[in-house]
Amino acid sequence: MRALVRHVLALLALLLLAASAGATPHVFLVQNSGWMEPFYSDPKSQFKPLVGALAGAVVQPGDALVLASFNQSLPGAPSPKALLSLKADGKTVRGRVNEALANLDTARKPGSAALADTDLGEAVQAAISTALGGKAGIVWLLTNNRNSPNNDQATAARNREFYELIHRGAAIDKVVAFPLRMPVQGRHYQANGLMVYAFAVGKEGSRALDSLLASRRIASVITEQPARLKPLDRDTxxxxxxxxxxxxxxxxxxxxxxxxxxxxxxxxxxxxxxxxxxxxxxxxxxxxxxxxxxxxxxxxxxxxxxxxxxxxxxxxxxxxxxxxxxxxxxxxxxxxxxxxxxxxxxxxxxxxxxxxxxxxxxxxxxxxxxxxxxxxxxxxxxxxxxxxxxxxxxxxxxxxxxxxxxxxxxxxxxxAALGGIVASLLAAGAAAAWAYGRPRVAQVTVEDELRTMRARPGTTQPIYDKAGTQVAVLRTTLFGHQLTDLREGAQVRLGR
Incomplete structure (x- = not known):
């Protein structure tokens, strides 16, 4: 049963991740072991509304969301246990999470009236390896900080194991924690506070968490200053x-x-x-x-x-x-x-x-x-x-x-100066082009006959005598006219 639930959780998450390429996957782990009893039984408890409000604030449209409860996995009582998986649309996340949490209560050990124990490290490792499937994302852990697998009273040792996972876990790039005041009174226990952890998995998860912190989307729900747990060797x-x-x-x-x-x-x-x-x-x-x-x-x-x-x-x-x-x-x-x-x-x-x-x-x-x-x-x-x-x-x-x-x-x-120079050059070029293309008038006398000829610079025109024989060539340039190829004995000259 445990393997089946975890397999289903992984399958749902991976399908969402495939459909949400480029978005940030979020896994919300909500503790429901025995030590959490006052957070569920106190009618004034704000625990569940906090989860919905936080998810609604940080999960962006297109992001993948997996919501799961956790305590300690035992035969016949798997942990974590999937409650909800979706691709966020940006409008219904908070309501969907609240709806999924509505009937969640403290868990009991299978076949017993004893309340379930807690294993924080197991829950985080399952979220990283199974729910995220080894991909980058953010894991949110909401807990009362009582880490007591098998009701182990050596909580200091258990917490040390948990923080070894944080500091030594290569997949975890960044961790921040938000200690919150939340006094609750239950039938069996009472509590003063709640801890919200954010585990950034991979470099992309770390960038996504930094972006959420900078945008103050988290601060819109949690006003407590985040306490950094990792890294302590960069960006200090x-x-x-x-x-x-x-x-x-x-x-x-x-x-x-x-x-x-x-x-x-x-x-x-x-x-x-x-x-x-x-x-x-x-x-x-x-x-x-x-x-x-x-x-x-x-x-x-x-x-x-x-x-x-x-x-x-x-x-x-x-x-x-x-x-x-x-x-x-x-x-x-x-x-x-x-x-x-x-x-x-x-x-x-x-x-x-x-x-x-x-x-x-x-x-x-x-x-x-x-x-x-x-x-x-x-x-x-x-x-x-x-x-x-x-x-x-x-x-x-x-x-x-x-x-x-x-x-x-x-x-x-x-x-502007360069523009003026370019404009001047263009004007000069335009003037030169106009001058070059304007026809020039030349006065040519052939055998005492004054002729008026028009030619553009760069062109040549043959000149004929009265008998129709070519006697010269008129060459026109920008600087004037000249006669070339004069026939010997021809009576041709420029001007009168």
Missing amino acids: VRLVPAQVEDAPGVAFSQAPGGGLRADVDPDARTPHARIRWNLENTMYPYTIVSATLGARSLLAGEDRKIELASTRVNGLAPGKPQPLGSTMQLPVAQLPDKWSMAALKSAGSAYVLPGRIELHLANQQLALSQAFRQRMAELFPGDPLPDIFTPPPSIQASNAVLPIEVRVHYGMGPL
């Missing part, structure tokens, strides 16, 4: 420009999407700039206790070290930036001259040189913030989970890559 800090000194015509700013932008005047030729930044920690809820900081820029094919006023980072907490001075080389030698073809093509807009700034933190030491520990203790009393948030000892360095684009703003002056 960012630079926010504060001031540019000793570099006339150069200005730094934040670009849409979180990158940096350097706006440069076309006449700016300062080879370097002193820039004051604010260094920010992007790894909530961790504080960078200490680290050695290095930086370099890669612009216009040049790899240059950024000289920092300080290479030490100490006590950098999220939301509390530290000032950082630097001297940065500018690619002025690679900027097109304002009379170049590249500049003329960019007249009135901007010529863009893409690049990046790379930051490296060595000897990195992280610490979980005390405020986060206290919040977790309030939401999940007696749960040793916050200790498991401690970063793996293997993570002692991190890298951050900040995209930067150098934008050179060329005015319309050179293009």
